[in-house]
Amino acid sequence: MAAKIPATVVTGFLGAGKTTLIRHMLANAEGKRIALIINEFGDLGIDGDILKGCGDATCTDEDVMELSNGCICCTVADEFIPTMQKLLAREDKPDHIVIETSGLALPQPLVRAFNWPEISTQVTVDGVVTVVDGKAVDEGQFAHNVAAVDAQRKLDENLDHETPLSELFEDQIACADMIVVNKADLLGEDQAEALVRKLKDEARPGVHVLRATMGALPVDVLLGQGIGAEGDLEARHEVHHHHHDNHDDDDHHDDHPHEHGHDEFESFVVIRPEIEDPKTFAEQVAKVIRDHDILRLKGFVAVKDKPMRLTLQAVGPRVDSYFDQPFGTAPRLSQLVVIGEAGLDRAAIEAALKA
C-alpha cells in the first residue's frame, strides 16, 4: 500500500497569524508540493484570496481549496471529507496537505475525522500546529476571567470558570503538537521567555514551543513531525466540549455534536464606498474596534484615485493595511468582515464604519 499523505492542521485563535505562517511556508516550500484546505469564519474568503495570491509555483490556485463559511469541526461529513476525497483522487497527489482551521474551530473533531474510513487509509495527521498571538496572550486576552466569575458565582453556583475565548484557547493548546508563539516582535525578551515557559507547562509533555515573527519558521520544522495525531486523541482532551450546559451526565453532546459554542461568536460583512485616506480610515477603524470590543476585522478597501485594492487587517486594536493588487474589473467597493463575541451592536458598527 502507498504511504499515507501527511496532513498538518494549523489552528489558533482569530488573527494569531495562521495565514501569515502558511504564506511564509509556501514561499519557502523547497520544492514540496503543498495543497491547502482553508476554512474561514466570516463571509469574504479573504485568507483564500491572500494565499492564492502568493504566486508560488509549488502551490497553484487549484491547490487551494476553500470550505464554505462556518466551522470545519461542524461540517466534517458534508464538506471536509468530500474535499479530502477530491484531493486524494487527483492523479498528481500533493506531497503534503495543510489545513488552516478558522480561528474559532476546535481542532479535536477535525483530527478525529482522519479516522473516518473514507480517508483513513490514505492520509494521516502529521501534526497539529497551534499558532498563538503572543501579544494578545501576554495582554491577558485568553485568561480565565477569574474576577468576573467570582463576582457572579455569588449569584449562580453553576457558572462556568471560563470565558468563550479561554475555552477555545485551552482546546487549541491541548491539541497541539507544536505551539508557535507568533508576533514575537511585539514582545520583549523577558515577556517572550515567560510566555514560552507558561505554554510549555500548559501543553502536553514533549510539545515544542517556538517563537516566531510573521510565522517565519522553516518548512522542515513545521512539516514532517510524523505524529499520527488521529491515533492518540484521548491525550488531547477537549475542555470546551464539556462546559456549556452542565449536562455532562447525559449524551446530549453525542446527539448534537454541533453545540459547542460557536454561537458565542458572530460575524457580518459591512460594505461601504471608497475611502479618502488609508491612515484616517485606519484610525476610524481602530476607534470602532475599541468602542465595540471587536475581536477581528479584515477586508479589502477601495481608496479614492488608487487603482490598487487596500487589504486591511485588524486584530484587536492593531490595524495593518497594505495595497495588494489592482481591482481590475471587480467593483470598487470596500468590504469588511467584522467578528466578535455574540451581541455586537451591528447597526452602530455599520454606521461607524460607513461614516
Ligand SMILES: Nc1nc2c(ncn2[C@@H]2O[C@H](COP(=O)(O)OP(=O)(O)OP(=O)(O)O)[C@@H](O)[C@H]2O)c(=O)[nH]1
Ligand atoms: N507584528 C506582527 N504582526 C503579525 C505577525 N504575524 C501576523 N501578523 C499580522 O496579524 C494580522 C493577522 O494575521 P493572519 O495571518 O491573517 O492571522 P490568521 O490567524 O490567519 O487570522 P484569521 O484567519 O482571521 O483567524 C495580519 O495583519 C498580519 O500581518 C507577527 O509576527 N508580528
